[in-house]
Amino acid sequence: xIRAGSKTLxxxxxxxxTVDGVEILKGLDxxxxxxxxxxxxxxxxxxxxxxxxxxxGHTAYQVTAGEVLFEGENLLDMAPEARARxxxxxxxQYPIEIPGVGNxxxxxxxxxxxxxxxxxxxxxxxxxxxxxxxxxxxLEMNPEFLGRSVNEGFSGGEKKRxxxxxxxxxxxxxxxxxxxxxxxxxxxLRVVSKGVNRFAGADNAxxxxxxxxxxxxxxxxxxVHVMSSGRIVKTGGSAxxxxxxxxxxxxxxxxxxxxAVAEGASP
Amino acid sequence: MTIESxxxxxxxxxxxxxxxxxxxPPGLNEDVVRFISAKKEEPEWLLEWRLKAYRxxxxxxxxxxxxxxxxxxxxxxxxxxxxxxxxxxxxxMDEVDPELLRTFEKLGVPMHERAxxxxxxxxxxxxxxxxxxxxxxxxxxxxxxxxxxxxxVREHPELVRKYLGTVVPxxxxxxxxxxxxxxxxxxxxFIPKGVKCPMELSTYFRINTEQTGQFERxxxxxxxxxxxxxxxGCTAPKFDSNQLHAAVVELVALDHADIKxxxxxxxxxxDANGVGGIYNFVTKRGLCKGVASRISWTQVETGSAxxxxxxxxxxxxxxxxxxFYSVAVTNHHQQADTGTKMIHIGKNTRSxxxxxxxxxxxxxxxxxxxxKILPTASGARNYSQCxxxxxxxxxxxxxYPYIQVRNPGAQVEHEASTSKIGEDQxxxxxxxxxxxxxxxxxxxxxxxxxxxxxxxxEFAVEATQLLGLKLEGSVG
Numbered sequence: 001x002i003r004a005g006s007k008t009l010x011x012x013x014x015x016x017x018t019v020d021g022v023e024i025l026k027g028l029d030x031x032x033x034x035x036x037x038x039x040x041x042x043x044x045x046x047x048x049x050x051x052x053x054x055x056x057g058h059t060a061y062q063v064t065a066g067e068v069l070f071e072g073e074n075l076l077d078m079a080p081e082a083r084a085r086x087x088x089x090x091x092x093q094y095p096i097e098i099p100g101v102g103n104x105x106x107x108x109x110x111x112x113x114x115x116x117x118x119x120x121x122x123x124x125x126x127x128x129x130x131x132x133x134x135x136x137x138x139l140e141m142n143p144e145f146l147g148r149s150v151n152e153g154f155s156g157g158e159k160k161r162x163x164x165x166x167x168x169x170x171x172x173x174x175x176x177x178x179x180x181x182x183x184x185x186x187x188x189l190r191v192v193s194k195g196v197n198r199f200a201g202a203d204n205a206x207x208x209x210x211x212x213x214x215x216x217x218x219x220x221x222x223x224v225h226v227m228s229s230g231r232i233v234k235t236g237g238s239a240x241x242x243x244x245x246x247x248x249x250x251x252x253x254x255x256x257x258x259x260a261v262a263e264g265a266s267p
Numbered sequence: 268m269t270i271e272s273x274x275x276x277x278x279x280x281x282x283x284x285x286x287x288x289x290x291x292p293p294g295l296n297e298d299v300v301r302f303i304s305a306k307k308e309e310p311e312w313l314l315e316w317r318l319k320a321y322r323x324x325x326x327x328x329x330x331x332x333x334x335x336x337x338x339x340x341x342x343x344x345x346x347x348x349x350x351x352x353x354x355x356x357x358x359x360m361d362e363v364d365p366e367l368l369r370t371f372e373k374l375g376v377p378m379h380e381r382a383x384x385x386x387x388x389x390x391x392x393x394x395x396x397x398x399x400x401x402x403x404x405x406x407x408x409x410x411x412x413x414x415x416x417x418x419x420v421r422e423h424p425e426l427v428r429k430y431l432g433t434v435v436p437x438x439x440x441x442x443x444x445x446x447x448x449x450x451x452x453x454x455x456x457f458i459p460k461g462v463k464c465p466m467e468l469s470t471y472f473r474i475n476t477e478q479t480g481q482f483e484r485x486x487x488x489x490x491x492x493x494x495x496x497x498x499x500g501c502t503a504p505k506f507d508s509n510q511l512h513a514a515v516v517e518l519v520a521l522d523h524a525d526i527k528x529x530x531x532x533x534x535x536x537x538d539a540n541g542v543g544g545i546y547n548f549v550t551k552r553g554l555c556k557g558v559a560s561r562i563s564w565t566q567v568e569t570g571s572a573x574x575x576x577x578x579x580x581x582x583x584x585x586x587x588x589x590x591f592y593s594v595a596v597t598n599h600h601q602q603a604d605t606g607t608k609m610i611h612i613g614k615n616t617r618s619x620x621x622x623x624x625x626x627x628x629x630x631x632x633x634x635x636x637x638x639k640i641l642p643t644a645s646g647a648r649n650y651s652q653c654x655x656x657x658x659x660x661x662x663x664x665x666x667y668p669y670i671q672v673r674n675p676g677a678q679v680e681h682e683a684s685t686s687k688i689g690e691d692q693x694x695x696x697x698x699x700x701x702x703x704x705x706x707x708x709x710x711x712x713x714x715x716x717x718x719x720x721x722x723x724x725e726f727a728v729e730a731t732q733l734l735g736l737k738l739e740g741s742v743g
Contacts, residue, residue, distance in 0.1 A: 084700040117700060
C-alpha cells in the first residue's frame with residue numbers, strides 16, 4: 001500500500017549487468033518504498049529473474065554500470081550473506097535441494113545467523129521449534145517437513161511453500177519473489193498468497209517477479225512494471241496487469257521501441 | 268609464552284638432544300631387531316618371530332598398486348627406536364603433550380573438559396613407547412587387561428603368544444612384515460569371557476621426533492560374550508620431511524563377542540604445498556572367529572600426506588557381522604587410498620560398508636574395497652555404499668570396488684554416488700545469511716552423518732569440528 005511517510009528502501013539507477021559476457025540488464029531504474037508491493041512482469045528473457053539474482057548478489061552476474069542503494073547503503077559492495085542479514089530476501093524460482101541437511105536444522109541456522117546479524121536474540125532448538133511450527137501452521141505445511149532434507153524430494157508446490165516459510169521466519173525488509181506462482185495449483189497459490197499478504201506491512205516491501213497475472217488476483221500490487229530487453233519500459237497501477245493479460249506484451253514493447261526511436265531522433 | 272611456541276620447543280629440542288642415549292641411529296639390520304627385542308626384555312620366541320618377519324620382509328617389495336604417488340622410502344634413513352628421556356611422568360591427561368592440547372583448544376574441546384569425560388581410559392604412546400595408561404586398576408577389577416603391549420609381553424606372555432600374528436601374519440604384506448620385525452609398542456587389550464567393558468578404551472599415538480618411524484602394534488581380544496568400544500587418536504608435529512607410520516592392529520572376537528574400533532586420524536598432513544606430513548601405511552584387520560561375533564570399524568581420516576589403509580573383517584564364525592564406516596577427507600595435496608575388505612567364510616555372515624570420501628584442493632581420494640564370498644558362506648549378505656563429494660575443480664575421487672562371489676546364495680549390493688558442492692548450493696545458503704564456511708560444514712556433516720552416528724558421542728562432536736577445521740578456506 002502506498003502511504004505517506006514511507007521510507008525509500010531500494011533505489012536502482014541505470015543498472016547494467018552481464019552473465020558470461022552477455023549483457024542482460026541494460027539500464028534499469030526502480031525505486032521501492034516501505035509499505036509497497038511491486039510486480040515486475042515481462043516476456044521470457046526480458047531479464048526479470050536476472051534482476052532478482054543481481055539484487056541478491058549471485059556471483060555468476062557482473063554488474064557493469066549503475067548503482068543500487070538499499071536504505072541508502074551501497075548494496076553492490078555487500079556480500080550475498082551480508083545482503084540477506086541486512087534484510088534482502090529472495091524466494092527462489094528453483095529452490096536448491098540439499099541432501100543430508102535437515103530442514104529444521106537449516107532453517108534454524110538461517111534464522112539465528114540473520115538474528116545475530118541484526119543484534120537480536122538467537123533461539124535454542126526448542127524455542128525455534130515452537131516458532132517454526134506456528135509459521136508452518138499459517139502456511140498449512142505438514143510438520144514432517146522439518147525432519148526431511150532441505151527441498152529434497154519436495155514437490156514444486158512444497159518447495160515454494162518452504163521458500164515462503166523462510167521469508168516468514170527471516171522477516172526481511174525487502175522480499176523478492178521470483179516466479180513463486182509457477183508450478184502452483186490453485187490451493188497452493190491461495191496459501192502462498194495468504195502468507196505473502198500476512199507478511200506485507202508498513203515497514204517492508206514486496207517485489208513480485210511474475211509472468212502471469214493470476215498471482216496478482218491474490219496479491220494486489222501498488223505498481224506494475226513491465227520489463228523488456230533488460231529495462232523497465234512501462235509502469236502503471238494494478239490495472240496494467242489486467243491489460244497485459246488481455247493484450248500480451250507486444251504492444252508495450254512496440255511502444256517502448258518507438259519511444260526509444262523518437263528519443264534517439266530528437267536533437 | 269604461548270602454548271604453540273611451547274609445543275615447538277618441546278618437540279624440536281627436548282627429544283633431539285637425547286638421541287645419543289635414547290635413540291638408535293638410522294638404519295635397519297638384524298642387530299636393530301635384536302636391540303629392540305633386548306631393550307624390551309622380550310622372551311626368545313618373540314625375538315625369533317621378529318627375525319623371521321625381518322628375513323621375510325627382505326624378500327618382499329613395496330606394494331605399488333595403490334593410487335598414490337611418493338618418492339621411494341629409504342628404510343635405512345629411519346631410526347627404529349626412540350624413547351624420550353627423561354621418561355615423562357604423566358600424572359593426568361592435563362599433562363599430555365601441548366600439541367594435542369593446542370589442537371583440542373582450537374577444536375573448542377579443552378583438555379580439562381575431556382578429562383572430565385571420566386569414562387575414558389587412555390594409553391598414551393610417544394614415538395616408540397607407551398608412557399602412561401589410565402584407569403588400569405579399575406579395569407583390572409573386572410578382569411580387563413589394558414596397557415602397553417610391551418608390558419603385556421612381560422606380564423601375560425601366554426596371551427600375547429596365543430593371539431599375536433593370528434589375524435595379520437608376520438608376512439602378510441610389506442609393511443606388516445616390517446612392523447612385525449621392528450614394532451616397539453602399542454596397546455594390548457584383553458576382555459575376558461562375559462565382561463562388558465565399563466568404559467571407552469582409547470590410545471593416543473604421537474610421533475615426536477623427525478627421523479623416527481612409528482611402528483606400533485595393537486592387539487585386542489574379546490572372549491566369549493565380551494564387548495568393548497575402543498578409540499584411537501593420533502597427531503604429529505609439523506616437519507618438512509615425511510615420517511613413516513606403519514602400524515598393525517589385530518582384533519579377535521570369539522563367540523558372541525563385540526568389538527567396536529573407532530579412529531579419528533589427524534596425523535600432520537603436510538603444508539598447503541604438499542611438503543612434509545605422515546605416510547600412514549597401516550594394516551588393520553579383525554577376525555570374527557566366533558559364532559555371532561561382531562567387529563565394527565569406524566574411521567574418520569583427516570590427516571596424513573598419504574593414507575594407505577584397509578581395515579578389514581574376516582568373518583569365520585557363522586552369523587558373524589563385519590562393519591566398516593568411513594569418512595576420508597583430503598585437502599591440498601593429500602592422497603588417500605582407503606577402504607576395506609570383507610571376507611565371508613561362515614554361514615549367514617553379514618557385512619556393511621559405508622564410505623564417504625570428501626576431496627578438496629588438489630587432493631586425490633580413492634575408495635578401494637573387496638567383498639569376497641567364499642563357497643562356504645551360504646546365506647552371506649553384503650551392503651556397500653560409497654559416496655564421494657568434490658569441493659572445487661582440481662581434486663579427484665575414485666572408487667575401486669572388487670566383488671568376488673563364490674556362493675550362489677549370497678546377496679551383494681553396491682551403491683555409489685558422486686556429488687559436488689556447487690555454486691548454486693552455496694548461493695542458496697548465502698541468501699539465507701549463511702556464509703560459505705558454515706554452509707560447507709553443514710553440507711559435509713549432512714553427507715557424513717551416517718558415519719558420525721557410529722562414533723561414541725563425544726568423539727562425534729570432535730570429528731565434526733575437525734572436519735570444519737580441515738576444510739577451512741577450501742571454498743570461496
